Structure formats: C-alpha cells, structure tokens
Amino acid sequence: MNYVELDFSHIQKPDPTMDYRLVRGRIYDERTAEKDFAVTIIVQAFDRLEKTRECIESIFCYTQGVNYKLLLLDNGSKSEDVTEYFKSVAYEFKTIIRINKNITGCYALNAALHFVDTRYVAIVNNDIIVTANWLHNLLVCIESDASIGMVCPVSTHMSNRQEETLGGFDSLEEMQAKARQFNISNPSLWEEKIRLIPSVVLYRMEILDTVGAYDTGFVHEFGDDDISYRLRENGYKLILCRDTFVHHNHLPNERNTELETIRFAAGRKSFLIKHYGLDAWTDMNNHLPDIGAFLPKIVYQKSFVDVLGVDVRCGNPLLEFSNQLRHYDRDVTCRFAGYTTQALYYHELCKITQHVTCGAILDIEKREEQYDVVVLGEAVNGYQQNVEDVLSRLIKVIRPGGWLICFASDFRLIENKCRMMAQESIAYWPYPVMSENEIRRILCMYHAQIKAEIPVTIQLGIRDKERKILESTCHVSLKEALAEKVGETYYIIQLSE
Secondary structure, three states: OEEEEEOOOOOOOOOOOOOOOOOOOOOOOOOOOOOOOOEEEEEEEOOOHHHHHHHHHHHHHHOOOOOEEEEEEEEOOOOOHHHHHHHHOOOOOEEEEEEOOOOOHHHHHHHHHOOOOOOEEEEEEOOEEOOOOHHHHHHHHHOOOOOEEEEEEEEOOOOOOOEOOOOOOOOHHHHHHHHHHHOOOOHHHEEEOOOOOOOEEEEEHHHHHHHOOOOOOOOOOOHHHHHHHHHHHOOOEEEEEEEEEEEEOOOHHHOOHHHHHHHHHHHHHHHHHHOOOOOOOOOOOOOOOOOHHHHHHHOOOOOEEEEEEEOOOOOHHHHHHHHHHHHHOOOOEEEEEEEEOOHHHHHHHHOOOOOEEEOOHHHHHHOOOOEEEEEEOOOOOOOOOOHHHHHHHHHHOEEEEEEEEEEEEOHHHHHHHHHHHHOOOOOOOOOOOOOHHHHHHHHHHOOEEEEEEEEEEEEOOOOHHHHHHHHHHOOOOOOOHHHOEEEEEEEEEEEOO
16 A cells, blocks of 8 residues: 655645636656556545545445556545545555645646556546446447547436436435446447536546646636547547446535536636637537437438538537437448638637538538538527528538528527516617528428427527627626526428439
C-alpha cells in the first residue's frame, strides 16, 4: 500500500461567483503503462462515508475479469473517517491520497492523475454503485477504436440524455439483478456524443497527456463540457455506452439548487469566454427527437445516406440521427455535410462532416449537391425571411423521394407571456407565427407531404435569439418567463419521387 498526503492549505479556494483566468492543466511526464494492469480506478470521496463504503464494495463485487489498481482519493473530508476507511480496505494494489483541503473535484483529480501509470483510468465518484460487467463493457468499447478517448455508461439521475432507470427498482438487490441482464456488450448501442456528463468515465491516459487534464478554472459546472470539447478538438470521439448501466446514488433533494444555479451561470460564462462564444448549453444541447419509426422508410435499400445538416449549431442533431440509425441498422452509413448561416459553427461542423458551407439561408439552393435527408436545426419560422422562401430553398437540395426534418416554434406562447407580464404589447416581433395548416399549404405547393408530427416541449429562453428580443422589448424581469415552457412541433416530411 502507498499512502500520500498532499497539503493544499496554502491554496485559496475559488469563489464560483468570480471570474477566473482559465488554465489548461497538463500532465507532462512520459508514462509507460504497466503491462500487468489495464486500468486504475480512482474513487473520489468528500465525506459521505456510508456511500463511499457502498461504492467501493460494489467495485470489489462487480469488477471481474480486469486487472486494476485502486486509487482512493479523499478530497478534504471534514473528518478523517474516510481516510481511515480507505486504510482498512483490503486490496494489495491500492494507493491512498489524502488532500487536507477541498479546493474543487477537478483540482484533486488533476493531482491524483500524476500517480496513474496504467493505460486507462476510470473515475468513479463515491455516490456511484457499479454493476456487473461495468468495466469490462467500457473497455470493450474504448479498445474497439483508437480514436475513442472517453466512454461513459448510462445511469440514474443524469441529464444530457444519459439517463436509464431499468424500469425502476425498489432495492439495490433488484437493481443489481436488472443491471446484470442489461449489461451485455452490444456495439449497436454505442452512441457518439458532442459532450458527455460522466457519472463514471473511462479515459485513455494518453489523451490526457495530449489535450490536458481538467481545467481548474471551471469551479464546478461545465468542466466536463470543456474536456469533452478539447477531446473532440483533437480528433477523439466521445462514446455513451447504452449497453452499460451504473446507479448514481444521488437524489435530487440532496442538492443545493440555489448554489447550483450560481455555479451553472459562472461555468457557462467561463465556457463562452474560453471557447470564443460557443455556448455549451444552447449550442450542444439541441436534441433531435426520436424518429426511429421512420428510419426504415428513410434508408430503404440504401447502404449510404447523404445527410445535410442546416444550422445544426455544433452538430448534435446529426450525431443523434446517426445514433438512432445505428440502433436500427448497422450496415447503413451516414455521409454528413453541413450548411450554417453563422460562421461561429463552421469549425465545429468540420469535425463531424465531410464538407461545410457558410452562407445565407436563402442561398442554400446554390449548392450543386442533393441529399437523401436534410435536418434543419433552427425553427423554420425562426428566420426573418418568409417561411415559404425558406422551405422552398430547402426542398430544392433534397433528392426526389428524400426527407426533410424540421420544426416550428409556437412563438405565440412567448408573446402572450410577455404581454401578460409587461401588461403591454410587444413592439417588435420579427418571427412569423405559423399554423400547421399554413405549413401544409406551403408543402403541397412543392409536392411534399408531412409523414409525422412530433410535439416537443422545451424551456422558454433556451434559444438566445428569443431571449434578446424579450430583453429589448419587455422592460420586466425575465426570471418568471424563463420558467415557462414553449411548444415545438417537429415535422417529418417526404418529397414525392
């Protein structure tokens, strides 16, 4: 057993309400991975002794078939109970690190990573209970492709479409029994993601040498978004393993929502500053609804599907289209192209598409290529141009019999809410309010037919364009308005052949 104490008492703990210069942490030492051990499992704990005990006991019980080292990290617990428990853990290949002051989780992990000498590192927080085959499945995924740098399982109490409940369970014994049946390695259930929010995460250690470790300028929130961005910036893929489940043993009522709101705002602002205006919340959180029922028709008798993403921001809708197609049929390959009206996203789209064009929305018809599918990432009535003009241009770049996936926002809800709050009419509202009948009328003119309508509910204010309009036209606080929900209707549209 190795035991290390690190003294952080001279370091000032950051205030999440303040701005900090963001510094990319790096591991500079050359590392030769041990041949006898594939993985180091880091368990990070801050108090919560019982949860820590449950976490480590689950690791011993459900991590079979993999040689691993154990690095037990006590990140400034208020008492020494956690460290004393770590010392009592009966495992030969363990290292204990005790940090005497909790700066942040990222700060502690960066210190711990210097003690890792294996090819892979798995990071497990102490409120996680792992399950049968968890590590084996993650290793199968990450070793399947050298370009995969980061993999995560699905879990309970997670955002970013990474949640899995196993249909519910009433005890940990029932959870483990269901997880044993769930955790069967299946590559068709792997999804490439724009970002990953880890409950458990497995990294190649070499990529942390390449892209740097955690940026400690992110005090709590958006540090995972930042490292996800840097991995993709360096050509690595992020994979969510929907064939692997762990239990996030953390209930919503255990959270300090007021403090989390402060941390969220500070982290979001830091990401915007560091990455030149990209918003990890709005630009990477634009999801595509489930269109799986229509995929057999869309890809009928095709080995390649040419997909054009129009104003899909960083490209999340394209990856989600590919993921849904992967679940349906692994033999069909997507060939992505991008078109954006905002140069901010040009570089991001280059990472996942074969070629990208930047131009005005009405100039899209100048493209010589046609596509099997066009995915529109902004509301069709969210442009200041006439909706008929926008739809007609999009239809011209779709092959006969091809498909258009788009949505319309019900801006009337936003308008009515602001009128009610301000007790006055909005002086300027540039976006057209479209009824379903009007959209159908336009499509009929171009021999296109709506095959499905999928209603979606989002939080008002997610899209910054609407937020800016509200701020400029309503002289009231938007706190209440931002809690409202607004409807969006997705349309799955097919052109005649």
